[in-house]
Amino acid sequence: MVKKILSIHFDTNIIFISSDRKYAIQAFEIDALDYLLKPFTKERFRLSIERLYNM
Incomplete structure (x- = not known):
């Protein structure tokens, strides 16, 4: 699904949230x-959002 979104909106920034670490490598590959x-x-979430706004 993410690859399809990125094929249409290639400048989209994505933050994945998961309870399963096995998809992390795939996430960073895209x-x-x-x-x-x-x-x-909350601090870890804040850092992710801060990274997003500093793009």
Whole structure:
């Protein structure tokens, strides 16, 4: 699904949130901005959003 979105909106930044670490490598192979592994802290979420706004 993400590859389809990126084929249409190639300048989209994506932050994945998952409880499964096995997809992290795939996420970064398609240039994900970040990959948050559940459970994550508010501070970790804030850092991801800050990275997004600083793009």
